Amino acid sequence: MSGGYRFPSDEPLARQVRFTFNERELVGLEGEPIAAALLANGVRTIRHDDSTGEPRGVYCGIGHCFECRAQVDGVNGVRTCLTPLREGTRVASVAQWDVAKK
């Protein structure tokens, strides 16, 4: 899997926390945006487009485009580039029609 990675840093890193993406266990840094934690784990595709099924991921990185939305702790349509990661955060790619079915 290709994707991003974390730069080495001379600053002290934030605490490591565990979280899940589509039920897969991953490790990220507390307080970083979920999108950054996903990318540092090599995860690029955050969801699939509702109508075309094409994969989608971060585009603007600052809250404007809504491409990075996911279900976070049960809440749909959350922008992962703006939402800080916490211990135990559950992230899932949910298509709109899945939500409608439930």
Added chain:
Amino acid sequence: MNDACDVAVVGAGPAGLVAAIEAARAGLSVTVVDEFPWPGGRLLGQLYTDPRSHGRWDGRKISRQLAQEAGELGVRILGGATVWAVGRDLSLELSGVPVGTLRPQALLLATGAAERALPVPGWTKPGVVCVGAAQTFTNVHHVAIGRRVLVAGIDPLALSVAMEMHHAGVDVAGVVLPPVSTTSGALASPERAVARLADVADLAPNGLLRAAARLAAGKLSPLAVSALRFDLVRVGGVSIGFRTALVAVEGDGRVESATLRSVAPDGTLVGPERRIEVDAVCISAGLYPLTDLAEIAGCPMVEVEELGGLVPLHGPGLETPLERLFVAGNLTGIEGAKVAIAQGRQAGCSIARSLGRATLVSPEDAARAVSDARTSSPFRFQPRIAAGRAAMAELWQQAIARGDQSA
């Protein structure tokens, strides 16, 4: 939670934070709202050496200092809060925080800028990002957007971000022109890209940009570009393709390669396509003021191309035709952070005076500081910004003459 305050500020970028500090100094209670969890706005991603002061411009540090200063003056900063509506009474509807509505006496909109999209075949694939995302991930989150990255955009921001990624250890496969399109007009052709760079040659804040700009100002005059046989210029370890444009991005479910083509000096695509392997592409197509809230508030909008497009009509003190509604920063025109800071100070003073408070800084001094910041700014996004500011002053005078102004 308490929803009343003297002043509400939307946007904790440099303009909003400095305005909040100034208003608080005048004795007003101020609440700043921003949807990003941390204060600083686009300042957070900025990291370079300022050629004028020879000092390091560390946006994260400056953001922290401004937020701290604001906090010490009693300013309340609500992070992670999105403003989705502005009432005619200047009330703000918030989501993401327990406070539902804010009811200020005066409102400052400092919502900043957004990036223009520049569709190219394959641009929705995971791994294609805006240059701002690359800047934020590299400098703020310290996560690489890819292992081998193509930057599409030969403008001050794109070159800075290319350099920052290169320094951070990302393999920057090259910097080329953005996909040729009618919407990016000003950036797309080699002639225009070179002219834009030559324009910032004396200001450029980092090595790559400085070198590229000097090259553009000297060797690569528009005439020279047409004679340019070689396509790639190597500057500071990064290749710049002044005569190459991105035409498509390919890959199965993620970016695997990018297709490039040569362009004639006027921007016409020529010659065969060639493909390079990359796992991320970063597109820079220019910035435009983020005006949604100003429009919702009912502020009259005007189109001033030199300022970056549609902007709220505003006066010399950053007041708008709506009573006690003020605007500052990139919302009023695309400029660098130093200008946003000076505008924030000016707006803070104007707000304080509109609520009957005295300020230490006089309106004239505040206005002068803005023009000083403009001349000394290491970043110039809009080549004819001064003309744009003059056009706005003219439009404001006309509005007053028509009697539009209520303040």
